[in-house]
Amino acid sequence: MVHIIDGLNAEFATRVRDARKEKKLTQQELAESIGVDKRTISMYENGRMFPQGNTLQRLATELRLDPLWLATGQTEETQNHLASQYQKAKDIGLPEKVSQIFIEDWRSLQAGTNFHLPRYSPSSSTGGQNFNIRDFVPVVKTDFDQYRATRYPATHPQNSTYPAESILIFDAGITTFEKVENGDDIIFRFHGKENEAGLRRFVREPGVPQGALFSIHPLMPLDPIPADKRKIEILGVVVTQVITRRS
Numbered sequence: 001m002v003h004i005i006d007g008l009n010a011e012f013a014t015r016v017r018d019a020r021k022e023k024k025l026t027q028q029e030l031a032e033s034i035g036v037d038k039r040t041i042s043m044y045e046n047g048r049m050f051p052q053g054n055t056l057q058r059l060a061t062e063l064r065l066d067p068l069w070l071a072t073g074q075t076e077e078t079q080n081h082l083a084s085q086y087q088k089a090k091d092i093g094l095p096e097k098v099s100q101i102f103i104e105d106w107r108s109l110q111a112g113t114n115f116h117l118p119r120y121s122p123s124s125s126t127g128g129q130n131f132n133i134r135d136f137v138p139v140v141k142t143d144f145d146q147y148r149a150t151r152y153p154a155t156h157p158q159n160s161t162y163p164a165e166s167i168l169i170f171d172a173g174i175t176t177f178e179k180v181e182n183g184d185d186i187i188f189r190f191h192g193k194e195n196e197a198g199l200r201r202f203v204r205e206p207g208v209p210q211g212a213l214f215s216i217h218p219l220m221p222l223d224p225i226p227a228d229k230r231k232i233e234i235l236g237v238v239v240t241q242v243i244t245r246r247s
Helices: 010-022 027-034 038-046 055-063 067-072 076-091
Strands: 097-104 136-141 147-151 167-171 185-190 198-203 212-214 232-242
Touching: 010 038, 010 055, 010 067, 027 038, 027 055, 055 067, 067 076, 136 147, 136 167
Parallel strands: 097 147
Antiparallel strands: 097 136, 147 167, 167 232, 185 198, 185 232, 198 212
């Protein structure tokens, strides 16, 4: 029988399935041990569902795994090491130049760098290249900077900080909440959900060392979201914006 993993959370699904088999547990046994039904475990292993609430912790405990590794494929030590290495490389002071960065669709933003974006070419539209200059924004950066760009949706409520249709330039270098500075504006997504990106301000308050994500919109005081790396993946930190409208 071929096991097909075709959902959004394929890598998470593989980690769950491999760990369950290594512990010689059936889906039913694992389900009973963490208080869910067998179908839920099957959905996890198909990549079609991600554990919510405290279920991730219970699942990791039963499989004797680090919950952060189970959720993201990286330990806290690995994430912090990669973030530190990226910051060190940025601090070297490499020469800057103007680069054309493809403007990604807000609704399909994803984390990481393991995907290919179109590159600007004035004479060709083949081989992953694109000749429409309106799809790009010029940015001054080094060859090492992992800057990306996206257009803030016009469907979102008007925001005096980030007007609709403005282009956000964000640093998508590997980072963690420990490396994010107080007051940084974060583009993020929730692990395992087919939701579009969110934009909030990271605030580290006294008594809340892990920090939280607060609403930026002055007219929409949404409840803060705890900065839990097991539930939230950082897509990038906003560097600047270009206020413009598509013609």
